[in-house]
Amino acid sequence: MMRILVLLACSFSVLVFGQKKKKYFDDVVSNADAKIILLKPVGNNHLSKDYSTFFGFGFGGNLMTPINFGIGLDYNVLFSNVKYGNENMAGSIGSPVLTIADLFISHRDKLSEDFQVEEMIGFSFYSHTNLFNYQKNQKYKNTGNGLNLGGRIIYNLDMEGYQQVFLAGKINFYYTNVFNENKEIQKYYDRSVFLSLGLGYRYNF
Amino acid sequence: MKILYTFFLASILFCLAGCSRTSESNSRIYIEGKMSGNLIAPDAIEVKIVNEGLIISETKLASDYAFKLSGPLVSSGYSELQINKKIKSFSASKPGCILNSDSKSIQIPAGTTYLIFNEIVLE
Numbered sequence: 001m002m003r004i005l006v007l008l009a010c011s012f013s014v015l016v017f018g019q020k021k022k023k024y025f026d027d028v029v030s031n032a033d034a035k036i037i038l039l040k041p042v043g044n045n046h047l048s049k050d051y052s053t054f055f056g057f058g059f060g061g062n063l064m065t066p067i068n069f070g071i072g073l074d075y076n077v078l079f080s081n082v083k084y085g086n087e088n089m090a091g092s093i094g095s096p097v098l099t100i101a102d103l104f105i106s107h108r109d110k111l112s113e114d115f116q117v118e119e120m121i122g123f124s125f126y127s128h129t130n131l132f133n134y135q136k137n138q139k140y141k142n143t144g145n146g147l148n149l150g151g152r153i154i155y156n157l158d159m160e161g162y163q164q165v166f167l168a169g170k171i172n173f174y175y176t177n178v179f180n181e182n183k184e185i186q187k188y189y190d191r192s193v194f195l196s197l198g199l200g201y202r203y204n205f
Numbered sequence: 206m207k208i209l210y211t212f213f214l215a216s217i218l219f220c221l222a223g224c225s226r227t228s229e230s231n232s233r234i235y236i237e238g239k240m241s242g243n244l245i246a247p248d249a250i251e252v253k254i255v256n257e258g259l260i261i262s263e264t265k266l267a268s269d270y271a272f273k274l275s276g277p278l279v280s281s282g283y284s285e286l287q288i289n290k291k292i293k294s295f296s297a298s299k300p301g302c303i304l305n306s307d308s309k310s311i312q313i314p315a316g317t318t319y320l321i322f323n324e325i326v327l328e
Contacts, residue, residue, distance in 0.1 A: 088264035091233075091276030132279075134260045140277050142231065178277075179232045182319040185275070189233050 033060045035168065035200025039078050039098070047128075047174070047192040050086040051096055054078035058100075058198060064108060072120065074102040093130035093140050100172065101125045102148050113156070120150040124172055144176035154202070161204060168198040229316075232278045234261070236286060236313075238322030239271045242293060250327075253287040255310075256280060278318070286311045291328040298323065 039054040041047035056078030064070035078098040082090045104122025111117060126144040150170035157163040172194040180186040234254060244250075247266035254262040254276050261284075262276030278284065287310040295304065298321040301314040308328070313320060 088262060088273055089275050091262040092260050093277065132259065132261075138279075140279075177228050177231050179229045180235055180318045182235065185233070185235045185319060189275075 027066065029064050029204050031062050031064070031164075031202050031204040033062075033166070033200045033202035034058070035060070035166075035198040037076055037078060037196055037198040039076075039194050039196040041174075041192045041194050043193050044188070045192045046089065046189045047096075047194075050083055050090040051080045052083055054080040054096075054098055054194075054196075056098075058200075060102075060200075062106060064106070068108045070106045070108065072102075072104050072106050072122075074100070074104070076100040076102070092133040094133055095131045097129050099127040099129075102150075102170075102172075104148060104150070115156075116154040118152050118154065120148070120152075120170075122148050124148045124174075126172075126174055126176070128176065142176045142178065144174050146173035146175045148172045152198075164202045164204070166198075166200055166202055168196075168200065170194075170196045170198070172196065230281070232318050233275060234278050234284060234313075234318045234320075235273075235275045236320045236322070237271070237273045238325055239269075240266060240325045240327055241270065242327040244270060244327060245290075251289045254284055255287055256284045257282055281315055283315045284313045284317075286313060286322075288325070288327070293326040293328045295325040296323045297321070 035058050037054075037056050037058050039056070041051065041054075056076060058074055058076035060072060060074040062070050062072035076099070078100070080096045080098070082094055082096070102122055102124045104120040106118045106120045109117045124146055126146070128142040128144065130140040132138050132140060148170060150168060152166045152168035154164050154166040157165060174192040174194060176190050178186060178190040180189065234256070236254060240250065247268055247270050250266045250270075252264055252266065252272050252274060253260050254274050256276070256278050257280040259279055261279065262274045264272055264274055266272050285305070289309070291308040292304060292311065295302070295311060297311075299317055301317070302320075303312045305312055
């Protein structure tokens with residue numbers, strides 16, 4: 001009797017706990033996420049010195065394979081303001097909006113039953129728009145591109161790992177095509193490095 | 206699957222190689238300068254850059270009567286440095302700048318995106 005019970009308990013646990021985890025880690029899974037983001041440009045450049053910290057939101061999708069490599073896409077929209085006292089360097093433009101599309105390859109590591117980490121490397125496309133202070137219907141637009149590196153810690157909200165929350169950190173390199181005769185001034189306006197922190201919710205299906 | 210990743214990596218590299226670099230159609234102008242002469246309080250003197258009739262940058266003088274201005278050029282035409290006081294004379298780091306007949310603005314030739322006014326003497 002005891003033996004049968006133990007056998008039943010074992011097979012039950014294998015069926016219940018084994019299979020569900022197995023399904024998640026052995027199949028190609030896709031997921032979609034939504035997040036809020038804080039983004040701080042760093043270094044001696046226009047976006048870092050003349051703008052306050054960007055705040056915004058983002059949506060993303062991932063495709064993860066059983067060999068723990070995947071591809072993903074992030075689309076973020078971020079808003080900022082020209083810092084008070086730096087209007088002369090920014091020019092008569094305001095309401096900066098940064099739209100970032102990140103394409104990346106990701107790698108997944110399982111830390112424990114509940115935690116995973118993912119590392120990302122990829123390429124980003126940027127659109128940086130402003131409104132002219134004296135001509136509201138006209139936009140000043142800069143497009144740029146550059147590499148991105150990132151990582152995130154993911155926590156499973158349920159046993160199956162369908163619902164997750166995550167904290168993501170990212171470094172983006174931003175290069176645009178602003179021209180100035182003076183190379184120092186050009187460097188000030190045509191490049192930047194962004195550090196960002198995102199908090200989001202993700203659903204696997 | 207390996208092939209897919211290789212392809213993805215390769216496409217990223219091609220994207221990098223194909224980056225569009227600086228173009229003069231997306232210019233930013235930078236002007237700095239210092240004023241002297243019959244001066245009033247520095248924050249009563251306003252300086253503007255106007256390109257194609259649009260104010261692209263404006264500021265008031267700092268306490269040392271110096272200014273720094275930068276703004277995105279909206280056209281390839283000439284720009285103007287406008288001051289709300291009459292200008293007697295000036296000296297610029299590049300030739301080609303003309304004092305307009307109203308004495309309140311300096312015309313900056315097209316294509317100039319970096320300029321230093323060593324001195325602007327106000328009336």
